[in-house]
Amino acid sequence: MGPVKCLKTVPAQVHAHQSFHANDVSDAPVLPGPKNILIGAKEDASKSLKDLLEISKQILTENDRGGYTIPAKGLYPYQWNWDSALVALGWATLNEGRAWEELEKLFSAQWEDGLVPHIVFHQPSPTYFPGPEIWGSVQQPMGSTGITQPPVAAITVRNLYETAVNKDLALQKAKELFPMILAWHRWFQSARDPEGTGLVATLHPWESGMDNSPAWDDALHNVPVDQIPPYVRQDLGHVDSAMRPKKDEYDRYLTLLYRFRAVNYDCKQLYFLSPFRVTDLCTNSVLYRANLDLRWLAVELGQGENVKEIDGWIEKARDAFDTLYDAEEGLYKCKDQLTGKLVAAKTSAGFLPLFARVASASQAADLARTLERWLNRVKHSIPSCDPEAPNFEPLRYWRGPVWAIINWMITDGLRAYGFEDLACRIEADTYELLLSHGISEYYNPVTGAPAGGKLFSWTAAMCLAWLSKGAPAARCK
Numbered sequence: 001m002g003p004v005k006c007l008k009t010v011p012a013q014v015h016a017h018q019s020f021h022a023n024d025v026s027d028a029p030v031l032p033g034p035k036n037i038l039i040g041a042k043e044d045a046s047k048s049l050k051d052l053l054e055i056s057k058q059i060l061t062e063n064d065r066g067g068y069t070i071p072a073k074g075l076y077p078y079q080w081n082w083d084s085a086l087v088a089l090g091w092a093t094l095n096e097g098r099a100w101e102e103l104e105k106l107f108s109a110q111w112e113d114g115l116v117p118h119i120v121f122h123q124p125s126p127t128y129f130p131g132p133e134i135w136g137s138v139q140q141p142m143g144s145t146g147i148t149q150p151p152v153a154a155i156t157v158r159n160l161y162e163t164a165v166n167k168d169l170a171l172q173k174a175k176e177l178f179p180m181i182l183a184w185h186r187w188f189q190s191a192r193d194p195e196g197t198g199l200v201a202t203l204h205p206w207e208s209g210m211d212n213s214p215a216w217d218d219a220l221h222n223v224p225v226d227q228i229p230p231y232v233r234q235d236l237g238h239v240d241s242a243m244r245p246k247k248d249e250y251d252r253y254l255t256l257l258y259r260f261r262a263v264n265y266d267c268k269q270l271y272f273l274s275p276f277r278v279t280d281l282c283t284n285s286v287l288y289r290a291n292l293d294l295r296w297l298a299v300e301l302g303q304g305e306n307v308k309e310i311d312g313w314i315e316k317a318r319d320a321f322d323t324l325y326d327a328e329e330g331l332y333k334c335k336d337q338l339t340g341k342l343v344a345a346k347t348s349a350g351f352l353p354l355f356a357r358v359a360s361a362s363q364a365a366d367l368a369r370t371l372e373r374w375l376n377r378v379k380h381s382i383p384s385c386d387p388e389a390p391n392f393e394p395l396r397y398w399r400g401p402v403w404a405i406i407n408w409m410i411t412d413g414l415r416a417y418g419f420e421d422l423a424c425r426i427e428a429d430t431y432e433l434l435l436s437h438g439i440s441e442y443y444n445p446v447t448g449a450p451a452g453g454k455l456f457s458w459t460a461a462m463c464l465a466w467l468s469k470g471a472p473a474a475r476c477k
């Protein structure tokens, strides 16, 4: 197949009047400096770009809690694992020291067995459920959950290191972080792939980061709901229930939590006792890419004695990835490890092997073709699920909406395989979306409407990381 053609360019006019309204959310922070700076800033694209970068900077500053960044005020008041690793990429464009600090703070919560928790509860907050008292983990004095999230950190460290202006600081910080990241990746091998299949298991939808993805529907349905203490969801006080997971899903999320807590999150037991065990494409793609970057760092930092071990993980995973490829659909699929079946649902995680660099050239060409088909069905790239599938829900969280972080990962992958035009198309789309609708948690791919939490850190960070070198249209010529 020839190169995928770029079908869209950045439109001259954007709908700035529909953009960010700080007053839309009761718990929105009051931003310093000009209010609603995107409003009225549309005529001249360079001015709008400047505004977008400024508001992104303000969001990170507002969400900074001293060394770590919360994803969004009220809705997510703690430090989240993969959010922080992605947010550090945004901080790097503003203040390199602060970017390194984000990672240091995350790894300060690493457990003795190597796990880096999915949430770190640095300070108490009444606005999130389930908080530290429900998780009740004792391994980490500052309080944390007992599960993890896609391991982005090594990818960020390599990125910060390679782009650093302050090379001395970068060398020092990368050297300090290297052994901690290595310990985490070892933990993935022992705790999440004890049978040596080459791919790691995900034991909770929250571990995947794509919590209510249709890829988990069947596996989650097979989790029996236990007698769990009554609970009140806080998320529904911040965000419309039409944009969030359903009660049935929460009952099972909590069932899993209480079962894991009952064995004190002992990683030797969890893999075998969890009634939910899937091969998640997002986690495995991120881990694969993170291992490539960790290997690069090992060589660069004079840690060559670790290369053989990391190569072993990469080689094993490479072969195993092929078992997840659905050639007929031109898409990778997740797997339910407990039934042994590939999951039918088609999600944007299926394109992430491009980000990993694990797809072959012909698989990559198929993926690009499938992705183009998806994009031709919606106005805004990239829907998180196949827009033609019956389970596509354009507003509900990971069941349809656009996520800027996933767009960033997939375009990075497309470029690596030579699909520059398609990458440019997605970047231009994302830019238009952000200009028109502000910095939100996610967006409706059909209408572009912002959804979920407002003034959202990882979207702001992607904006900075992506656009601080200029608007995509200029770069994509």
Ligand SMILES: O=C(O)[C@@H](CO)O[C@H]1O[C@H](CO)[C@@H](O)[C@H](O)[C@@H]1O
Residues within 6 Å of the ligand: 071, 076, 080, 081, 082, 083, 118, 206, 208, 209, 210, 211, 235
């Ligand atoms: O809904 C929640 O309460 C949390 C639980 O971890 O997940 C969402 O929010 C987190 C914070 O942004 C993300 O890390 C996840 O990927 C997901 O989008």
